[in-house]
Amino acid sequence: MKFLHTADWHLGRIFHQLHLxxxxxxALDQIVDIAVAEKVDAVIVAGDLYDRAVxxxxxxxxxxxxxxxxxxxxxxxxxxxxxxxxxxxRVGYGASLLAKSGLHIVANFEEAIQPIQVxxxxxxxxxxxxxxxxxxWAGASEVRDHATAMQVCLDRMRENFSPDRRRxxxxxxxxxxxxxxxxxxxxxxxxxxxxxPYELFKDFDYVALGHLHAPQTIAPNCLYSGSPLKYSFSExxxxxxxxxxxxxxxxxxxxxxxxxxxPRRDVRNLEGELLKLISGASNDPKRLDYLRVTLTxxxxxxxxxxxxxxxxxxxxxxxxxxxxxxxxxxxxxxRESTETELxxxxxxxxxxxxxxxxxxxxxxxxxxxxxxxxxxSEGASL
Amino acid sequence: MKFLHTADWHLGRIFHQLHLxxxxxxALDQIVDIAVAEKVDAVIVAGDLYDRAVxxxxxxxxxxxxxxxxxxxxxxxxxxxxxxxxxxxRVGYGASLLAKSGLHIVANFEEAIQPIQVxxxxxxxxxxxxxxxxxxWAGASEVRDHATAMQVCLDRMRENFSPDRRRxxxxxxxxxxxxxxxxxxxxxxxxxxxxxPYELFKDFDYVALGHLHAPQTIAPNCLYSGSPLKYSFSExxxxxxxxxxxxxxxxxxxxxxxxxxxPRRDVRNLEGELLKLISGASNDPKRLDYLRVTLTxxxxxxxxxxxxxxxxxxxxxxxxxxxxxxxxxxxxxxRESTETELxxxxxxxxxxxxxxxxxxxxxxxxxxxxxxxxxxSEGASL
Numbered sequence: 001m002k003f004l005h006t007a008d009w010h011l012g013r014i015f016h017q018l019h020l021x022x023x024x025x026x027a028l029d030q031i032v033d034i035a036v037a038e039k040v041d042a043v044i045v046a047g048d049l050y051d052r053a054v055x056x057x058x059x060x061x062x063x064x065x066x067x068x069x070x071x072x073x074x075x076x077x078x079x080x081x082x083x084x085x086x087x088x089x090r091v092g093y094g095a096s097l098l099a100k101s102g103l104h105i106v107a108n109f110e111e112a113i114q115p116i117q118v119x120x121x122x123x124x125x126x127x128x129x130x131x132x133x134x135x136x137w138a139g140a141s142e143v144r145d146h147a148t149a150m151q152v153c154l155d156r157m158r159e160n161f162s163p164d165r166r167r168x169x170x171x172x173x174x175x176x177x178x179x180x181x182x183x184x185x186x187x188x189x190x191x192x193x194x195x196x197p198y199e200l201f202k203d204f205d206y207v208a209l210g211h212l213h214a215p216q217t218i219a220p221n222c223l224y225s226g227s228p229l230k231y232s233f234s235e236x237x238x239x240x241x242x243x244x245x246x247x248x249x250x251x252x253x254x255x256x257x258x259x260x261x262x263p264r265r266d267v268r269n270l271e272g273e274l275l276k277l278i279s280g281a282s283n284d285p286k287r288l289d290y291l292r293v294t295l296t297x298x299x300x301x302x303x304x305x306x307x308x309x310x311x312x313x314x315x316x317x318x319x320x321x322x323x324x325x326x327x328x329x330x331x332x333x334x335r336e337s338t339e340t341e342l343x344x345x346x347x348x349x350x351x352x353x354x355x356x357x358x359x360x361x362x363x364x365x366x367x368x369x370x371x372x373x374x375x376x377s378e379g380a381s382l
Numbered sequence: 383m384k385f386l387h388t389a390d391w392h393l394g395r396i397f398h399q400l401h402l403x404x405x406x407x408x409a410l411d412q413i414v415d416i417a418v419a420e421k422v423d424a425v426i427v428a429g430d431l432y433d434r435a436v437x438x439x440x441x442x443x444x445x446x447x448x449x450x451x452x453x454x455x456x457x458x459x460x461x462x463x464x465x466x467x468x469x470x471x472r473v474g475y476g477a478s479l480l481a482k483s484g485l486h487i488v489a490n491f492e493e494a495i496q497p498i499q500v501x502x503x504x505x506x507x508x509x510x511x512x513x514x515x516x517x518x519w520a521g522a523s524e525v526r527d528h529a530t531a532m533q534v535c536l537d538r539m540r541e542n543f544s545p546d547r548r549r550x551x552x553x554x555x556x557x558x559x560x561x562x563x564x565x566x567x568x569x570x571x572x573x574x575x576x577x578x579p580y581e582l583f584k585d586f587d588y589v590a591l592g593h594l595h596a597p598q599t600i601a602p603n604c605l606y607s608g609s610p611l612k613y614s615f616s617e618x619x620x621x622x623x624x625x626x627x628x629x630x631x632x633x634x635x636x637x638x639x640x641x642x643x644x645p646r647r648d649v650r651n652l653e654g655e656l657l658k659l660i661s662g663a664s665n666d667p668k669r670l671d672y673l674r675v676t677l678t679x680x681x682x683x684x685x686x687x688x689x690x691x692x693x694x695x696x697x698x699x700x701x702x703x704x705x706x707x708x709x710x711x712x713x714x715x716x717r718e719s720t721e722t723e724l725x726x727x728x729x730x731x732x733x734x735x736x737x738x739x740x741x742x743x744x745x746x747x748x749x750x751x752x753x754x755x756x757x758x759s760e761g762a763s764l
Contacts (some may be wrong), residue, residue: 054436057471068478089439094476096450097483103476 001119004035005019005037005243007046007210008227012059015231016316019309021058025153026264027228028066031242034259035074038244042076046210047083047172049091067103077102077118081127083172083210084188088127109137111269120249121218124157125170146188150196166252169204172211175218184213205252214238221254230267233292265289274304292317295322302350339367383501387625389428389592394441398698403440408646409610410448413624414589416641417456420626424458424500428592429465429510429554431473449485453604459484459500463509465554465592466570491519495538502631506539507552528570531579548634551586554593557600566595566613587634588627596620603636612649615674622697647671655679656686663693674699682731721749
């Protein structure tokens with residue numbers, strides 16, 4: 001049984017005020033193409049289909065289009081769950097009818113404990129198991145965190161295990177021991193790890209995980225596929241991909257490999273001096289990438305982001321090593337400067353020269369006028 | 383070919399701060415029951431499935447449940463369109479896959495001009511034809527209002543007409559000559575009627591309309607089914623129902639009748655004096671109805687709504703004939719009264735007696751203190 005495992009699509013995500021719909025469409029089209037080329041028997045999407053409970057209409061349309069392409073071009077069933085970013089109710093709309101077309105969106109726990117049979121294997125798909133919701137559903141007061149919530153769900157599933165069948169679990173969780181989260185993941189639990197021990201999954205021949213955005217292997221048969229796109233600059237070094245797995249329905253033996261995805265625009269960090277970066281841009285074939293630029297220049301820089309955007313149109317963030325390194329004593333020194341000293345410094349840095357006596361006198365005159373006027377007293381009472 | 387025609391479900395509607403989900407569930411269950419009992423060949427929903435573009439999750443769940451019941455219990459195809467309250471993109475999610483299960487949600491114009499064949503008849507389902515959207519889709523600069531938008535859509539449909547087949551149109555529009563709108567309908571056009579002439583529909587053997595909330599017959603073969611529930615007090619006198627129609631696929635002859643719906647709670651207007659209404663409540667078998675109460679009492683009434691709600695828990699609105707009839711001269715007279723006169727009047731009306739000299743003196747003292755204190759000067763400058 002051959003499957004494609006992906007997760008964390010986060011459709012509708014806004015990255016530094018930028019809608020990523022076009023980038024996501026390119027990634028999802030690649031996923032469909034891979035599923036077709038690999039002739040998979042199933043497509044698994046392990047949660048966080050959308051970036052938020054109420055996604056923008058463009059995201060709804062993209063998901064709709066992707067499901068339709070997958071079903072018509074692969075003929076393989078799709079098994080998907082809501083993650084912690086999704087509204088299970090909204091994502092579950094139409095589920096019972098869509099299942100007839102092979103699109104299995106498992107959005108409630110009652111259905112999660114029933115296996116979906118694909119290629120001789122039982123697939124159990126568990127929507128994000130939020131502790132309070134699991135407690136209410138199972139009437140299980142012992143549920144107090146993500147680990148016990150997962151435990152209760154798996155115990156219920158176990159009642160529907162067939163001893164002679166191999167089985168897969170699809171889940172959205174933070175498995176203990178996995179690599180630290182990226183900035184684009186929303187913590188599952190405030191003030192607690194929200195982790196789930198890997199040992200809970202011992203009854204499954206493969207565990208298709210979602211939640212963490214870096215692809216990673218918890219065990220040879222327990223993987224995070226990672227997100228199809230980089231959703232934060234902290235993910236710049238990630239290699240985004242999908243998992244292609246093959247399971248022997250008799251022995252349960254599993255083979256997995258990663259198939260890389262090629263982004264429409266990469267997410268990169270760039271570092272250097274402003275003018276050097278600008279002059280180097282003409283030789284940069286990936287000028288349209290989404291960039292966080294760290295400028296190493298000393299002193300003030302006027303309109304750095306606008307000047308960079310003339311050559312790198314998708315600079316989304318600028319950082320300055322100079323400002324980060326400004327020591328406390330420098331700040332103290334600046335505080336003790338007179339207005340005229342500050343003005344002269346600024347003039348020097350911005351215009352590369354000294355202010356003329358006329359300019360200095362005009363500036364001093366403005367400061368004097370300002371000082372003569374009544375200060376606005378914030379605490380004045382009527 | 384036998385069909386059930388309904389419209390304007392407005393799932394997610396809030397009526398005087400009250401979620402109507404439970405009432406809507408009862409109405410939709412009745413519609414399913416009628417469709418089953420009548421053994422219809424098709425169910426038509428002529429727009430405004432939801433009350434707004436982003437409906438609450440309860441509304442999404444209710445629509446999901448209703449589709450599933452209809453499909454599994456009637457086996458008949460459903461043909462539905464978005465109305466002016468719906469987001470076509472959101473309502474259209476999953477449409478191509480759902481159509482395989484017999485749920486045809488036609489949410490774009492390209493699909494609208496292709497007939498859906500049911501029981502030997504061609505059904506053309508047109509999503510709400512907003513002029514700007516029709517203009518963009520058809521590249522038709524002549525579209526300037528709802529009438530020309532409808533004209534362009536029907537012209538495009540005409541290219542797919544089969545001369546030997548009978549046809550039905552499903553549309554969401556305000557047909558000229560229809561009865562005035564209810565308060566719960568959102569006008570289609572600001573500063574213009576937004577109407578569509580009935581003559582445009584002459585090529586259809588039946589027109590299933592949505593938008594107006596009162597069931598009404600534009601022509602023997604052109605009906606508004608009306609909404610399944612009363613969504614404003616202006617609809618208190620409506621008889622809510624669905625249309626059951628039968629069309630001869632050869633002659634095109636049509637028979638229609640209305641099948642009434644029984645609300646979980648009715649929407650009613652009640653008028654009378656407070657105490658009489660309260661004492662009459664014990665004999666009122668419909669005490670749980672949603673009520674607008676018009677009180678005919680003279681003078682002030684303290685806590686009228688709380689007192690009414692002890693016996694009529696779902697009083698949603700109170701009106702006073704006394705206050706409505708207060709003439710300009712009475713208001714003028716009240717303006718000229720002294721504070722003590724106003725106080726005495728209020729005391730008389732609220733407590734049914736005269737204030738004692740001690741009370742009057744205490745009141746006068748409070749007024750004097752208030753007058754002595756500094757007024758808050760709004761325009762004071764710092």
